Every structure is written in C-alpha cells, then in structure tokens.
Amino acid sequence: MLNFEKIYVYPKSIIKKGILPDTYFLGKYRFSPYQACGHACKYCDGRAEKYYVEGNFEKDIRIRKNAPDLLVKELTSLREIAPIRISSGISDAYQPLEKTEKLTLRCAEVLSEYTLPVGILTKSSLILRDIDIWQKIHQKSNFTLMVSLTFLDEKKRKIFEPHASPVEERLLTLQEFKKRKMVCGALMMPLIPQITDTNKYMIKLIEIFCDLKVDFIMPGYLTLRPGKQKEDFIQIIKNYYPEKLDFINHLYSNNRFSGNPLYSYRQQINKQFKETFAHLPIPTQYPHHLYKGQFPIYDEIFILLVHMMELYQSSGIPISPLKKSFAKYKNWLESEKKIFNRKRSMTQKDLENKLITIIQDNKLVEIIENQKLTSFIYQIIINHKVFDYQTRKLI
C-alpha cells in the first residue's frame, strides 16, 4: 500500500499557454491535475529545484481539486483551436492517486464536450479505465497517447520507476489505444547510460514498438540537473550499479543547468539514434501528416520549420540558411501574436488569412528572405501538401 500526503489546492487558473507552440510534445495549451508524482521515477526532472515543487516529490502530492471547474471556464474563452496536452515533466495525470481521486477522469469528461485535440503522456495503464472518453475525443478532434518506456525487464524498471506501471501493462495500453485507431507515440527516454542506452537494448525496444505499429518513437538521453535530481539519481546508482558510478559521475561532471551530459556523449548517442533509425519506417518526431490541421496554419509552419532543422541537423545537412529564415519567421510570428493578444476582436481566422494573403501576394519572401523556402511554404499552405519526414519530400 503506497502512502501519500494528499494536499488539496485550489489554484486560480489551470491552462498554461505559451506564445509559440511546444514543438516537442506538439501542444499549444497544457495543464496538470496534479503537482509532483507518486510514480517516483528516480531520474525525474521534476525533482530539480528549478520547478519549485515543495516537500517530498514522491509523496507530497498537490491535487488541484478545482481543475475540472477551471477547465470549463478557461476552455470556453480560448481564442485558438490547437492541441492541449495533459501532464508535464513533473507530474503524471494517471499517477497512483488518480485511481481514487478520479480528477483526470473528470477533466477528460469536460474536454470531451469541446473540440480541441488532446494528448497525454503517461507511464500508467490506469488510462485504460477512461479509454472510451479518449476515443470519443479522438472521433471529434484527435487524441494522442504518448507512453514513455525505456526498460524491457521488470527488475530495472522497479529500480528506476518503482510505482509506474509494469512494462507489459504499458505495452498493452499502447496496443489497446492503437486497436481503437488513436494516435500513439512511444517515448524511448530517458535512456540510462550503460544501462539502457546500448544498441542491442535500443533495437529490441524499437522492434517491440514497431510491432505495436506506434505512429512515432522519440528517443532521448538522460539529463541530470545539479541539485536534488542529480543527488537522488546518483544515490540509486550507488545502491544498485556501483560499478557504473564513476562513468556516470564523469558524464555529468559539467553540472550544466540544463542537465546535459558531456558533449562527446551527446554526439555519440545522437549518432547512435541516427544510425539505428536510418532504415526504419518510423519517424522520430510527431509526423507532419498527423498534426496538420490541428494547429492554426501559422503555428503549423513554425513547428514544421523547427522539425526540419532538427531533421537536417541530425543528418549532417547544413542548416544555416534555414535557421536564418526560421529566425525571421519567428520574429514575424511573435510580433503578429502580440497584436493578436492585444486586439481581442481579432480571431484565429484573421491571422490565418493574413498569412495566406502574404503567401499568395508573394510577400513571404520579403519576410523570410528565402525563395526556396517560400515556395515550400506555398505548397504546404496553399496546396495543402504534407512534408514526409522520412523521405523528406512533399506528398
């Protein structure tokens, strides 16, 4: 029986929104019914001081009791239709307390009354309890399930993710959501140095995900921010893998605020990702054909440009012209959004139409100073083409 300190809180607002979309988890809005996490993953970024989570991260769980009511109020006043993501790097919406609190379930019921695309990242099979509601949302506006899994054996999983769902249950969860034709992604992160980051281990995991026919697999290495997160993780290595302690200490010896390991390791692991995925028919980012139509077109272009830079960079293709044009597009978009936020009478359609007119009048080239990219964006927006991340062709 797990013991938690339940702390009921009543925040004034729940939905967070950035000026620009999150290009990683593909969302524009996000919220968490809980703060802190009973899954107690030993590498969790949420342990870092940066997030100001008070108390014992694994046990003192803040329960945002009024989340469903706040959602009703805030969803009604959103001015742009775009995906909303549930959970954050510092809590899981289906952590153990959800079984009895049913707060995420109530939030799901609220969301099912609206038409926003929704996505969840979880390590728990408890989400299966609510699969009918997520399917209802998917039929209306799209639902994406992202499951994070880097362990194949229960022994390791129990050491690093003691209260998250067992490996088999997480795979079964993906299978059930796939059966109902919802979008599913596997997050193969964080790969633990010398424990799960070996080629053999990665290939085995990828094979399993491919058999499940997930829509994308996102690999990622471990980051350890100096302070509590790093201390907690190192303690686990000391207890269970003392022979790896020197190596791991060396990898994170720079104590970067970002938690990044040494550059040489990042280079090596990125090369490994590239080689491993090179011949596989599966994207390592949320693919364009799945998010097209979910975001306002101005955000779609922003996401696409970021993904293209990542794709080309990981393949060793020079990206400086693309990077320059991207910076110009980003400046344009940020200043347009400032106007949008000030002028409450302006709608998403107004800003979309503005961009369409700019493209049709051949004025985009004056903003991004790149003829080739201008033509590319014309194909995406005016001719409704999709950029295939694997072949790198328009389809």
Ligand code: SF4
């Ligand atoms: S499930 Fe996610 S948020 Fe919860 S402890 Fe694990 S990594 Fe952190």
